[in-house]
Amino acid sequence: MQSAWQRYGVCSSCLKRQLNDLIKWQRRLVPGCIRSIYSETGKWERNYGLETRKKIEKWWLPRMKEQFCKTSEIDKSRPKFYVLSMFPYPSGKLHMGHVRVYTISDTIARFQKMRGMQVINPMGWDAFGLPAENAAIEHGLHPANWTQSNIKHMRDQLDALGLSFSWEREITTCLPEYYKWTQHLFIKLFEAGLAYQKEVSANFDL
Numbered sequence: 001m002q003s004a005w006q007r008y009g010v011c012s013s014c015l016k017r018q019l020n021d022l023i024k025w026q027r028r029l030v031p032g033c034i035r036s037i038y039s040e041t042g043k044w045e046r047n048y049g050l051e052t053r054k055k056i057e058k059w060w061l062p063r064m065k066e067q068f069c070k071t072s073e074i075d076k077s078r079p080k081f082y083v084l085s086m087f088p089y090p091s092g093k094l095h096m097g098h099v100r101v102y103t104i105s106d107t108i109a110r111f112q113k114m115r116g117m118q119v120i121n122p123m124g125w126d127a128f129g130l131p132a133e134n135a136a137i138e139h140g141l142h143p144a145n146w147t148q149s150n151i152k153h154m155r156d157q158l159d160a161l162g163l164s165f166s167w168e169r170e171i172t173t174c175l176p177e178y179y180k181w182t183q184h185l186f187i188k189l190f191e192a193g194l195a196y197q198k199e200v201s202a203n204f205d206l
Contacts, residue, residue: 057160057162060162061159061160061162064162064164065159065162065164068110068113068164076118078116078117078118079116079117079118080117080118080119080120081109081112081113081117081118081119081120082120083105083108083109083112083119083120083121084105084122085101085102085105085123086101086126087123087124087125087126087171087173088125088126088154089125089126089127089129089131089132090125090126090127090132090147090150090151090154091131091132091135091150091154092135092150092153092154093150093153093154093157094154094157094158099161102158102161102163103161103163105121106121106163106164106165109121109164110164113164119164119166120166120169121164121165121166122165122166122169122170122171123158123165123166123167123169123170124170124171124172124173125147125151125154125170125171125172125173125174126173127147127151127172127173127174127175128173128174128179132146132147144174147174151172155167
């Protein structure tokens with residue numbers, strides 16, 4: 001009986017050769033300047049556990065961040081591409097909804113950067129609101145301290161995901177240097193007669 005390799009003829013021999021080449025590539029040491037994604041040592045790591053993952057992240061995360069920032073600012077004459085995700089409430093920790101939204105926007109940012117665009121991908125914090133104040137009161141903390149500690153924790157989590165945000169453009173909506181501009185815009189709208197008080201019909205759901 002013929003083996004599968006013999007039945008498929010030339011194509012099978014090509015495939016077999018490619019598979020053998022791949023196996024050889026896995027076994028070889030990667031040159032010093034071209035690191036394997038699996039290890040900072042350049043060796044193919046076969047026992048992939050928690051410690052291996054931590055080593056990979058420790059090696060690659062700072063390099064990924066440096067590379068994104070560096071290539072984003074190389075040529076100011078390149079076309080600009082603006083990526084803006086919805087700013088999260090600084091509730092204390094990320095959930096899977098955050099991971100979904102921000103990995104999508106990060107994919108768009110990286111894709112446009114690969115197309116030669118100068119990408120701006122800012123991040124900020126929607127830090128106003130009664131829920132944040134109530135949560136701070138429940139924990140016996142001042143709302144400002146509660147909010148800032150949550151922002152720090154969530155920023156660390158976003159960094160751990162390897163997302164390519166333009167952190168130098170970070171904003172926080174509860175800080176005067178931000179909301180003074182929303183107040184300024186509202187005053188301008190009011191002065192132009194575009195912000196006014198009036199009774200109108202409104203749609204609502206029961």
